[in-house]
Amino acid sequence: MGGNAQFPEDAEPVPQGLAAIDPCSLIPEDWLYSFELEEGKYNEADERVRAPHGCDWRPSGDQIGGRGVSVRVAGDMAPAKYDADIDSHSEIRIGGLDWRVSDNSELLEGHCFLIHIVDDESFVSVSSMNLSDETKACDKAEEVAPVIAAQLPGGDPAPEPPQVEESPVTDVDACELLAHDDAEEEGLQAPGEETDSDLYHRGCEWLPSEDSSELQAVVIMIDIERSIERRFDAEPDDTFEVADRSWKIFDSPSEGEGFCYVGTDTSPRSYVAIFSSNHADPDSGCDQATDLAPLVTGNLPAS
Helix, strand or coil: CCCCCCCCCCCCCCCCHHHHCCHHHCCCHHHHHHHCECCCEEECCEHHHCECCEEEECECCCCCCCCCEEEEEECCCCHHHHCCCCCCCEEEEECCEEEEEECCCHHHCCEEEEEEEEECCEEEEEEEECCCCHHHCCHHHHHHHHHHHCCCCCCCCCCCCCCCCCCCCCCCCHHHCCCHHHHHHCCECCCCEEECCCCCCEEEEECECCCCCCCCCEEEEEECCCCHHHHHCCCCCEEEEECCEEEEEEECCCCCCCEEEEEEEEECCEEEEEEEECCCCHHHCCHHHHHHHHHHHCCCCCC
16 A cells, blocks of 8 residues: 555644653652652643643652742743743753753742743743742752753753662661660650651650659650751751760741750651750750750660
8 A cells, every 4th residue: 555644634743842741750750759759740731820731749758848849841832921920030051951040039039940941932940949048949949950851852861869778767666765764864754655746757755754743745756758957947056966976956946935856867868856845934945855865865776
């Protein structure tokens, strides 16, 4: 048989170029743990707000002000239309591609957009935010951009995903981190009671003894998903050393005055923290946790 193949008149055109890209494929699954992101969620295009289709990745775990990422892929929209309300840009090169950075407009306080323009009618946008520190709004977008660039025409090959290492506290019992004798000397009832929370993986609560009614309950918690700075999205208020281990003080990071977390990272993605509080004297909220840190240190596995 001869002749050329004929497509039906009502046949859908085969997507080409950026139009053929699944936005959620731009951050491969084997990178999600390293980037501290959950599985991406697809978003359809919305012409009312000039948004092409894309994918959103929420931060993994319960991170305060966590570092999520959004990607938009346009195969038939002018870049100038997408960011028409942004009055100034800078330029950056990541992953072998040029990106236009939009992060200094009053409309974008705490938000950042990296836009790679393919041609007059197609582009890829990567956005992130940091509302607690606007100078870091672009950090997450710039972190994932090399991997996204590797999925785009002209981008450099992506590096290998970092190897996932098990935390040394993965199997540690939080109630074993404070000896019973030490707890009683600090005015706490022994043994402690295992406790569950969405804020950490395992915890142990130590109630004040009958002779220590002025004290509040103490919780020792273990998290194996993030560093303690990621947990609170903040720099510590103070630090101190115990046996070559650095402990970080987060005084009233979110719950209110008188609440305190004193924690130490046990790996790049895990920590142990001690929670204490003092409602009557908020300035003393960290005292009990700080006093317990040396006692807990001796029961921690080597990092």
